[in-house]
Amino acid sequence: MQMPSADELKQAAKITEKRPMPSQNAQDRVQNFTEVALGYTEEDALLEAARCLTCKKEECRQGCPVDIDISGFIKKIKERDYVGAALKIKETSSLPAICGRVCPQESQCEQYCIRGKKGEPVGIGRLERFVADYERNQGAIKMPEIAPANGIKVAVIGSGPAGLTCAGELAKMGYSVTIFEALHVAGGVLMYGIPEFRLPKDIVQADINYVRQLGVDIQTNVVIGRTMKVDELMAQGYQAVFIGTGAGLPNFMGIPGENLNGVYSANEFLTRVNLMKGYRFPEYLTPIRIGRRVAILGAGNVAMDSARCAKRLGAEEVYIVYRRSEKEMPARAEEVEHAYEEGIHFRLLTQPVEIKGDVENWVKELICVKCELGKPDESGRRSPINIPGSEYSLAVDTVVVAIGQSPNPLIQATTEGLKTGRHGTIDANSDGQTSRIGIFAGGDIVTGAATVILAMGAGRKSAGAIDRYLKS
Secondary structure, eight states: OOOOOHHHHHHHTTOOSOOOOOBOOHHHHTTOOSOSBOOOOHHHHHHHHTTOOOOSSOGGGGGOTTOOOHHHHHHHHHTTOHHHHHHHHTTTOSOHHHHHHHSOGGGTGGGGOGGGGGSOOOOHHHHHHHHHHHHHHHTOOOOOOOOOOOOOEEEEEOOSHHHHHHHHHHHHTTOEEEEEOSSSSTTTHHHHTSOTTTSOHHHHHHHHHHHHHTTOEEEOSOOBTTTBOHHHHHHTTEEEEEEOOOOOEEOOOOOTTTTSBTEEEHHHHHHHHTTTOGGGTTTSSOOOOOOSEEEEEOOSHHHHHHHHHHHHTTOSEEEEEOSSOGGGOOSOHHHHHHHHHTTOEEEOSEEEEEEEEOTTSBEEEEEEEEEEEEEEOTTSSEEEEEOTTOOEEEEOSEEEEOSOEEOOSHHHHHSTTOOBOTTSOBOOOTTOBOSSTTEEEOTHHHHSSOOHHHHHHHHHHHHHHHHHHHHO
């Protein structure tokens, strides 16, 4: 591959659009579960990095929940020191290959990029992915500075993005950290919730192995609250505990017919597809009955993931059914664009009111009502209002309910004195300190279902707070 010349880099610095991300075409990718985005080549990365102004005041950094030195790592790319760029990212982030793929950069770091004032911002996420993949593919994994071991034990419950980040940061500070994971594989939502075509599982496990290399012990098949309680952990000599168990309890709409055969929660559906490898049946013995027509209720990233999985599993028609307009959809613009490209149908301003079944109690049709938007609700989004007389039927074989998740109440119910919110979340301050001294919490278990990077930010903040607590 011929590298860009100095003149080409100068010209690239003036371009107002991001370097396009190479990807599979839509016709091919709906036939497989391999990654849609193919990643930048070295040439792509150099030309995109040339667009970075290396601002003295890094506006972009304020949008990063884990405080990555963005200008610093892009400067390393310009110098063609890609391993050095990866090491710069890992000063504050333990999961760069994951963040480069699933972090909503457009509403975070890239939102503040100065280049975005006249044209498109620098493709920060795409560059992060490039250097993380380069380092892994070269087998040149470098470790950041790790403080001498201090012999102090800290327990982390949950191996999702919050738990992995908190554990990695504490390990770098010299603490003896053990992660307790309920499932048989570490990774939490990164493994069970996000499809292979968006986040390959070997990438997840490579980042988890990096956390292990920092010195973190990960124990799977340990259900805290059942196998042992939080107080029993502390009695075993753990001087602080971080709870990062996420939000894995599915929400339902409460409409008639949700108990019919062929109705899945998105949580169950995606777990069967991703963690249990249902898309590789019969090689993996996890059958998933899809049928010809699938309705996905909701329009967040989880809904888009469910719809795109259903299409790849062989559904002929897949519908996103959402009671607001496209403007209000919470999914990332890129995920919506990919869904459109892959032939997903959008039934917007549509409220599901009932699921009907056949004589054998299998899903047969979804009864819907058309909506119009009224005044904004508590979240600031305009409230949908059902239009009288607009009821219609949508013939479907499967319904996936993707309207959000709530925290599992197990730890809250078995830990005395742990205050909780009305939606089952754990009450914690901005540093993750809960109502119990020495017990911290962060991520979806505190905020409710949110993004991977926000959970990582919470884990990093709590690691700093745990360090201050133990030193005091």
